[in-house]
Amino acid sequence: MVAPEPVPLESFETQLAVFQAMLTFAADLPCGQLTLVATDRSGQTVNIFGRDKYAPFERPTRKPVEYTLRFAGDWIQHTIERWWAAYSEWKPVLQILAGLRYQPGYVDADVILSSAAIESVATALQQHEAPRLSPDESRPILEALESLTGLDRAQKEAVAQLKGDLGRTTFRSKVEQLIRHVDDDVCQQARVSIEEWTKQFLKARNTIAHAVSSDIWENGVLLRGIRDANWIVLTLVILKYLDVPAPAIGRAAERFGTRYGVRYRGVEIFT
Numbered sequence: 001m002v003a004p005e006p007v008p009l010e011s012f013e014t015q016l017a018v019f020q021a022m023l024t025f026a027a028d029l030p031c032g033q034l035t036l037v038a039t040d041r042s043g044q045t046v047n048i049f050g051r052d053k054y055a056p057f058e059r060p061t062r063k064p065v066e067y068t069l070r071f072a073g074d075w076i077q078h079t080i081e082r083w084w085a086a087y088s089e090w091k092p093v094l095q096i097l098a099g100l101r102y103q104p105g106y107v108d109a110d111v112i113l114s115s116a117a118i119e120s121v122a123t124a125l126q127q128h129e130a131p132r133l134s135p136d137e138s139r140p141i142l143e144a145l146e147s148l149t150g151l152d153r154a155q156k157e158a159v160a161q162l163k164g165d166l167g168r169t170t171f172r173s174k175v176e177q178l179i180r181h182v183d184d185d186v187c188q189q190a191r192v193s194i195e196e197w198t199k200q201f202l203k204a205r206n207t208i209a210h211a212v213s214s215d216i217w218e219n220g221v222l223l224r225g226i227r228d229a230n231w232i233v234l235t236l237v238i239l240k241y242l243d244v245p246a247p248a249i250g251r252a253a254e255r256f257g258t259r260y261g262v263r264y265r266g267v268e269i270f271t
Contacts, residue, residue, distance in 0.1 A: 122174035
């Protein structure tokens with residue numbers, strides 16, 4: 001990165017953050033900013049900062065089976081440009097994605113966080129999707145709501161919300177629309193049953209979001225399976241959006257299938 005005029009260090013860190021998130025996504029491992037090296041016009045280099053990185057509790061670093069994205073091929077420059085644009089247009093989706101790998105939290109919190117990312121990506125990709133009811137289907141309901149009289153302020157607000165919901169795309173439909181961006185054979189390579197994932201994911205998301213009493217709170221294996229399936233689906237959708245070639249997406253899907261298919265043999269989300 002080159003600046004013709006002096007600029008604050010924050011300007012460089014902002015750009016570094018984009019590539020930090022991309023490397024975290026590509027390697028499926030945390031990627032920190034360890035050193036920033038500046039070169040002035042005379043050619044002299046200066047280490048502006050450095051950070052020591054320690055594995056938490058001295059645990060060995062997990063080595064990936066295979067990187068999700070490799071920086072090779074004549075297509076990678078286009079992929080980087082697409083990532084750069086998405087990082088700005090989709091805020092904070094890619095930051096959330098990197099955060100899930102860089103600093104994982106409680107399983108249920110990760111489910112909700114990845115759910116928010118899924119909804120945001122679906123909204124960004126499906127701006128022109130029709131709501132669940134067509135205008136003709138909505139008309140009798142709207143007419144019935146308009147006929148109500150003598151409502152107090154709270155009731156009027158409720159009616160206004162109902163009118164808005166009629167024209168709004170539901171979370172379920174967003175999830176179903178999102179998965180259309182991934183080819184069926186890619187999902188099979190990743191060993192994810194889309195039908196079962198959709199059912200379990202929506203149930204878990206609504207249960208956690210509304211703090212409903214349910215046995216899902218005790219089913220840690222299922223929650224972890226939903227969290228990891230969310231990661232897989234998001235990754236495959238983003239790889240497709242970045243125009244990564246189909247063979248590279250297929251290799252990433254196979255890697256996910258190898259890694260998670262064995263881990264969740266008893267969870268129907270994974271085949």
